[in-house]
Amino acid sequence: MITISIKVIAAMETQLSNGPTCNNTSNGPSAITNNCSSPVESGSIEDSKTNLIVNYLPQNMTQEELKSLFGSIGEIESCKLVRDKITGQSLGYGFVNYVDPKDAEKAINTLNGLRLQTKTIKVSYARPSSASIRDANLYVSGLPKTMTQKELEQLFSQYGRIITSRILMDQVTGVSRGVGFIRFDRRVEAEEAIKGLNCQKPPGASEPITVKFANNPSQKTSQALLSQLYQSPNRRYPGPLAQQAQRFRLDNLLNMAYGVKRFSPMAIDGVTSLAGINIPGHAGTGWCIFVYNLAPDADESILWQMFGPFGAVTNVKVIRDFNTNKCKGFGFVTMTNYDEAAVAIASLNGYRLGDRVLQVSFKTNKTHKA
DNA sequence: TTGAATT
Structure with a gap:
């Protein structure tokens, strides 16, 4: 009785494919109670008493027109015309959620079967399963x-x-x-x-x-977004620390120039890796440093600032509580070179940052589990 | 008081 365009069928199947397959194409109330065998969905009919799905909408009908049409029945809580994600074209169906279930019922009674242009729209309760699908x-x-x-x-x-x-x-x-x-x-x-x-x-x-x-x-808080701005090293931190770091770099240059051999555990890394032995703090990509007693509002930039002057820093991480986004008191810094990491640790362990004294060491496998 | 990670 109703001529269904391919596009509308596709749209319906898109909608249905999110849930268990039902063998009919009806979206009427009978489908809710009888035709979907899923145990979850039969229990949540209440959810659907205000929410309608409207099928076979004319291609050129806008969301505003949909809302206008259904708003003539009663107050609408929300209204959504489903569009193709890429083209933005209407997929020929939409959802209308009323404030009052009575209006939803009335809309079914008065608007279902309404002819719009070449279409006969279908108005029925939306599957109450959206919550189970989502x-x-x-x-x-x-x-x-x-x-x-x-x-x-x-x-x-x-x-x-x-x-x-x-x-x-x-x-x-x-x-x-x-x-x-x-x-x-x-x-x-x-x-x-x-x-x-x-x-x-x-x-x-x-x-x-x-x-x-x-x-x-993934919606990041603006705060988290801001902290990402500091992911690039910021190395202008004057003071004794920077001087110490610079002095260290100078020492390294002098050592290289004069051929001084400096001991570095990196030299044995190949051997220990083959033997399957872990060097604490060494993660393969660098040397992982544990920084403890950071303030709740500490961010990555402070780690870059503190460690960057000592040499190549490839990564910093402030460990935050997921919900509050506040620092949990510690973080990690990865440095490429052992010597630079060692000096950074020696220099920064016990360093007073604000009113806190930092503890800085190579990361261990410590865990507070038994 | 030694890791989170969100297509």
Whole structure:
């Protein structure tokens, strides 16, 4: 009875593909109660009493026109015309959420089947499953660096249908950062995966992984954004410290010029690496330095400023509480050269920064776990 | 009082 354009079908399938497949194309109330067999969705009918999905909208209908049309029934809480992400073209359907469920019901009764241009629009309750479709995205950390995306999926697939997966890679080395994402079809699946896998060791792994719900699109606080401005070294810090650092560099130059051999553990690194022995603080890319007793508002720039004058600093990190974004009292600095790191530590350990006395040392494997 | 990581 209704001529359905290919585009609208595609749009509907896009919407449906986010949830369990239902064998009919009806979005009417019967579909909610009867046709979706998922146990999650049958319990949340309440959610859909104000929210409508409107299908078969004319191609040129705008969100404003949609809102205007449905707003004639009653007060609208929100209204969304779904568009193609790339072209911005209407996908021919949208959502209208009323304040009052009675208005939603009225809209179905009066607007469903309304002819607009060449279309006959369909108005029905939106699937109450949006909540189960959304928030099914997991953030996974502590993964073995050797784990592949396929292995990650294998691990999680026992809990449900995986929509997408990803392992974050270091942009330079291409090596896994041990962090990834799994998006499940449904939220319950994600919840089960958390129950089953959080704090568990994947087969063959030596450390347990962390599985939790991912944050929404990564929106950094303006504060975090600002601190990134300081990711480049800032080396104008006059005073005795800088002088000491400069003196050290001069010493190095003189030593090189006069052929003085300086001892450096770097010389034995190749051997110890082959033997599988870890040198504390040595991370392969440099020497990792632990800095303790930073102030809550400390940021990366202070680490650059303090350590930069002593030599090549490749990375600094202030460890922050995720929620408050305040420094947890410590941070890390990676320096390329052992000698420079050693002098920086000798110079900065016990250094008074504001009203705090810093403790600076090579990072150890210390953990407060038993 | 020795790591977070958010496509």
